[in-house]
Amino acid sequence: MASEEIRVRGTVQGVGFRPTVYRIAKACGLRGDVCNDGQGVLIRVSGSEAALGEFIAKLQQECPPLAKIAEIIRTPLTEELNFDDFAIAHSITNKVKTAISPDAAICPQCQQEIFDPFSRYFRYPFTNCTHCGPRLSIIRAIPYDRCNTSMSAFAMCPQCEQEYHDIENRRFHAQPVACHICGPTAWLERADGKSVTASMFSMLDDVDAVCSLLQKGEIVAIKGLSGIHLACDATQEATVQKLRQRKNRYHKPFALMARDIDIIAQYCTISPQEQELLKSPAAPIVLLRKKGLGTGDWGQINSKFKIQNSKLNNSWEIGTGEEKLTQQSSIQNPKSKIQNSIAPSVAPGQNRLGFMLPYTPLHHLILKRMNRPIVLTSGNLSDEPQCIDNEAAKEKLSKIADYFLLHNREIVNRVDDSVVRVVGEKLQIIRRARGYAPAPINLPPGFDNIPQILAMGSELKNTFCLLREGQAILSQHLGDLENAAAFDAYQDTLNLYLNLFEHQPEVIAIDKHPEYLSSKLGKELAAANHLPIYPIQHHHAHIAACMAENGLPLDASPVLGIALDGLGYGEDGTLWGGEFLLADYRKFQRLAAFKPIAMIGGAQAIYQPWRNTYAHLIAADSWENLTKNYGDLEILKFLEEKPLKVLNQLIEKGINSPQASSAGRLFDAVAAAIGICREECSYEGQAAIAMEALIDEHNLNHPKENPNYPFNFSFFDNIYCIDPSPMWSALLKDLQNQISQGIIATKFHQSLAKTITQMVKYLTQEHVINQVVLTGGVFQNCILLEQVTRDLEQLGIKVLTHSLVPANDGGISLGQAVIASAQLSA
Structure with missing residues (x-):
């Protein structure tokens, strides 16, 4: 006979894991017990070596649907355990290392019961079991027991209590179990x-x-x-x-x-x-x-x-x-x-x-x-x-x-609906929230023995990230912090996570942008707790997040990261947004970028796309030449109605018109030029999304019928520069020839993809590049992502894209956390 203590870590609480352990242990003829504690599930068991081996194998094969085993640690015990049978023991409260299960959609069995007139759950709107129902949204503390959730306000009726304690029932220890008699009500x-x-x-x-x-x-x-x-x-x-x-x-x-x-x-x-x-x-x-x-x-x-x-x-x-x-x-x-x-x-x-x-x-x-x-x-x-x-x-x-x-069931933790899409048969998460958060993300080799790190995330589409013991716990999507109510909710959720996971940061990572509210809060927390703070460059964080979710080890060779987005604070104090960075987890080198163009009016340029069109046009040619050659076009007539002298002065004097190498603003400029969201947008990226929707798939699949728009490459300040100036001449001629919006949108996407691929070819001649990371909010554009991926793979280059975390700023906090961790270990 042998005795072991078996530690199971992962998402193993509130998901029917202990009943599964009990059932398998009984079937294998083992004696002992199982309980929840702060680290996950603890099993003490005695039996023959063969029975113990069978037990471990079946535990992994028959894992409940919502459970995820991250680690099983077996420790032999020298003395045989004094048990007559196998039992489920009470939870133990100790240091929290377990995962919290995300809220889960109703399972087929519960769905069948609510429509079964003979079930006591008939038409009960809060039916759940260990396979489904609320988790993160109702929890206040670990371990995940009823007393630590908002269900503590509802005392179980005798029938629910019977099911709760029945080891053979799928509601065994389902913490939110309730019915018409004893549970929440709707009105x-x-x-x-x-x-x-x-x-x-x-x-x-x-x-x-x-x-x-x-x-x-x-x-x-x-x-x-x-x-x-x-x-x-x-x-x-x-x-x-x-x-x-x-x-x-x-x-x-x-x-x-x-x-x-x-x-x-x-x-x-x-x-x-x-x-x-x-x-x-x-x-x-x-x-x-x-x-x-x-x-x-x-x-x-x-x-x-x-x-x-x-x-x-x-x-x-x-x-x-x-x-x-x-x-x-x-x-x-x-x-x-x-x-x-x-x-x-x-x-x-x-x-x-x-x-x-x-x-x-x-x-x-x-x-x-x-x-x-x-x-x-x-x-x-x-x-x-x-x-x-x-x-x-x-x-x-x-x-x-x-x-x-x-x-009347309290929602403890606000969790929005997640948003996903499938691109090239691969999942792409756009908003990571209900159903996914806060399931931990296992980090690559090298991140095992790391200090606890808190990464504060970005300003828009914010998430924060807790890093510990080889795992990243990414918060649910928390929105745009520029809204005061959203910033308040961000702070409340951060406090909840720090308490839930008993996370005591030793390091805080922030975005380098000095005006981000998340960065300011991070600095305050670091000062108050005497913690080191690591400012992380925005696009480096984008790239590192993609590297981490794709399993690249801590000491991996540098990748070429292509980070295209609206904007981020650059190392030189300017705004970046169209970057080619040779990067590993610790450092990066800027190899190329899009030509910086003025964002006239600063943030106003995000919501008034015509400002970007004007800035791009006068960067490509003089207004005199433009009106001479294309004055008959609607876009030129539209811009003539704007206060151009004032705009020119803002650009010349650098008043609230920062230069930005933003790919996102290039998309806005093209969209406005062809009549999409020209005057204003109500949300960032609206013009680009609408332009993508107009793409003509016939022309996309037959590019020879429509030649690409040209882009120039130049070299200054030790980096290559992608200049869209010649593209504008060709696009304006297409408008004069009354080429449809759909065809122009198609040509622009194709041309940009080819230009990006060409830049990669140039860079591979000077640097050893085996892998390319595609990241940033612009790469949520399916057409651009698929075209660039295909073209690079045809060159024999491995392409890494996002799946576990968003390509947009919702993934920034993961990148901040792993960069800080890597720099600490340098």
Whole structure:
């Protein structure tokens, strides 16, 4: 007989791991016990050597669906354990080293029960088990026991308690277990304070009533798993417009939810991988390509037009404002016929829709009778954090929502919906939140014995990162910190994580930008706690994050990192955003960049793309020549109406017009030139996203029909420079020749991809480059990412891209953390 202490680390609490250990141990004839503690799961066991070996093998093979084993450590014990059987012991509180499971979508068994009239969970909107339900959103402390969650307010009834203690039941030690008798309840309220009565509409209960309200064109605020959403019927244009106006969100696409895959398939093409993501426990928003609607000109998006689709023989008539969208169809397959088209203002200027499936019992019950999609967007005023508290929601959302569906389970931790897409059969996370956070990211070799590090992240799309013992714990998406409420929420979430994980930073890493609020807070924390602080260059952090998630070891050879984004603070005090860096984890060398162009008005250039167009044009040629040669063009006439003398003075004197090598601003400049978001954008990247949506796939696949736009290469200050000046002459000539927006957008993307590839070829002649990292928010552009990846791989170069963390600033904190760690160990 042998005795062992077995330590299991990873995501192993609140996911049915101990019952699995118990069942396998009993089947193997072992004696001992298992318990949760701060480090994960601790197993003490006695039995034959063969039985112990079988036990370990089965533990890995039969791991519960939500569990993730990071490490199993077996320690032989010299004395045999004094156990007569195998048992589950009480949790032990000690130093926290375990992972917290992300919130998980409802499992098939729970979904079946809420629609089973003979189940005691019939129509219960908070049904869950060890395979699904709330985790991060309700937890206050480790270990993950009911007393440390917001479920502590609900004492279990005898039946729930029986299931909770029944080792054979899938609700064994499911901390949020509850039912109609003892658990949280949901109720409906009117925003105007008047009473809700059953006679107002047919309803089984308050949850079912929401479906009727949505069908009637009402806007309902719904408190869900980890935040409050605003919902309406996605097929009613007037209602969607009303939601946009009330929410002050005029252009950014709305997320959609549909009852099942069949409904989504009416509107979008779905690959097997995309379907798997939709149905996964993470249940993210998946960006899917629209069906039927082909590419067109941006100028048509908000005006009446018809598009003929020869394949389906459909025609759409799209109206504006209060006018409704109608469809006439002669599709032969009645199952694929769209009964109600999605309102145009759900995702204006987009060729993709963001869909998710119901991920809680509450959502399933609401959508049971709903045969069309609904909008399900964050319950907040534009740019503010999502509401999570009942009273705060009624205060802030009463002028947006007509009704509130609320419940009395406290949301401890706000977690937005995750957003993903599939690019070249590879997952690309755009927003890492519900379903993914805070699952740890295992770091590559070399990062095992590292001090605890806190990385504060960026200003936009912020996340922070805790680094310890070979793992990175990345927070959920926390938004743009320039909004005061978002910054407050950032600080609250940071305090929660530091307490949850008992993380005591020995080093703090920040972005080098002196005005980022995250950087300022990091400096304050470092000063208050007498900690060293590591300012990390923005684009180096982008590259390092991609290196880390792709498993490159600490001492890996340098890669060529191509970091394209809006902007980041450069080593020389200027703004960077189109960078070619030869980088490892410790240091980098800037080899090339896009030509710096003035951002006229500073941040105003982000939201008024015409400013970038003007700056690029006068950097390429004199205004006199431009008006002489292209004065008949709409863009030139538009710019002539602007105060050009004042703008020129701002550039000449360097007043609020910093030079920036920003690829993002180049995209904005081209988009505005061809008539996309010319006057203004309501969110960063809107113009680039809309331009990508216009790309003509025929021309993309037949580039010889449309020659590329030329770019110049030059060399100054010891780096190569990509100059788009000649591209502008060719683009303006295309506009004179009335080449469509779609073709110009296609040519621009192709030309930029070829230019990037050509620059890499130049650099490989002077430097040893075997791997190229593609990172930064611009590489969320599918077309550019796929084109550059393909062209570089044809040269025999290995290309690394993002999958576990966003390419945008949501991944910056991971890069900051690993760079600080590497520099510490130098």
